[in-house]
Amino acid sequence: MSIWLHQFSDWYLATLSSGGYWLIAALMVLESTFLPLPSELIIPPAAYVAHTGGHLTFAGVVIAGTFGSWLGASIMYWVTRWLGRPLVIRLGPYVGFGSQKIELAEHWAARYGWAGVFFSRLLPVIRHLIGIPAGIVRLDFRGYSLATLAGSALWCCVLASLGTALGRHPELLAGSLHRFFILVIAVAGLLAGLYYVFVQRPAARAALQRR
Numbered sequence: 001m002s003i004w005l006h007q008f009s010d011w012y013l014a015t016l017s018s019g020g021y022w023l024i025a026a027l028m029v030l031e032s033t034f035l036p037l038p039s040e041l042i043i044p045p046a047a048y049v050a051h052t053g054g055h056l057t058f059a060g061v062v063i064a065g066t067f068g069s070w071l072g073a074s075i076m077y078w079v080t081r082w083l084g085r086p087l088v089i090r091l092g093p094y095v096g097f098g099s100q101k102i103e104l105a106e107h108w109a110a111r112y113g114w115a116g117v118f119f120s121r122l123l124p125v126i127r128h129l130i131g132i133p134a135g136i137v138r139l140d141f142r143g144y145s146l147a148t149l150a151g152s153a154l155w156c157c158v159l160a161s162l163g164t165a166l167g168r169h170p171e172l173l174a175g176s177l178h179r180f181f182i183l184v185i186a187v188a189g190l191l192a193g194l195y196y197v198f199v200q201r202p203a204a205r206a207a208l209q210r211r
Contacts, residue, residue, distance in 0.1 A: 008041065016049055020056065021064035028068025032128050033076055039065065039127075043156050047163030058164060062156045069121065069152035070145065076131025077144060085136045106133040114147045121151025 015023060024046050030037045043065045050056035080088050089102060110133070112119065117139075120130040134144050 009045070012041070012045060013049070016046060016056075017054065021060055024061060024064040025068035025071070028065045029072040029075070032069050032072025032131070034128075039069070039155065039159060043159035044163035044166070047160035048167045049163075051164045051167030058160055061160050061163075062153065065156035065160070066149060066153045069156070070149050072128070073131045073148045073152075074141075074145065076128070077135040077139075077141065080132045080135030081138055082135075088132060088136065102129070102132055106136070110137075114143055117144055117147035118151040121148065121155050 012027075019026075024042060027037055027042045028039060031039045031042065043061060046056060046061045046065075047058060050058055050061055117130055117134060120127055131144075
């Protein structure tokens with residue numbers, strides 16, 4: 001994991017200057033589809049570079065991240081809407097979406113509705129899965145898009161603010177952007193704990209009650 005993290009950070013920081021906003025958006029598309037690349041590894045470093053003199057801006061990073069998240073979530077929505085639930089359940093394991101994960105996302109969407117779509121953008125795992133039940137039950141795409149855009153924009157603002165704060169206090173990094181990525185992973189771990197408390201555990205309880 002640490003080797004992969006080191007390699008990715010090297011590649012991303014070296015490519016960010018030439019890739020710019022398009023690179024940020026493309027990676028955020030992946031973050032919202034079947035290849036969940038954590039947004040915690042994409043937005044904060046970009047905001048850090050923007051604050052420390054790069055050609056990027058805070059607003060540009062947030063907009064690019066939000067657009068990429070929305071595009072990836074829209075792809076998930078339309079693909080699953082076109083395939084239908086039986087085929088999604090059948091093909092899901094081949095792209096890392098087991099039936100248990102899909103049912104968890106369905107439970108989340110059914111219980112929380114549009115608010116669930118919004119808050120799913122703030123939680124790991126469920127973030128890139130919420131488009132599946134939304135497409136299966138054919139939620140209104142306009143409402144789905146608005147909730148996705150709002151949640152993604154808020155999340156990107158939070159992550160970009162983290163990157164900017166570290167840019168203002170470089171002593172926290174001690175001259176190493178690799179430590180920045182380690183810090184971001186720690187934040188992701190905290191979010192994973194919130195995911196367990198507010199999503200995984202309630203869903204498991206609901207599954208037991210249905211038996």
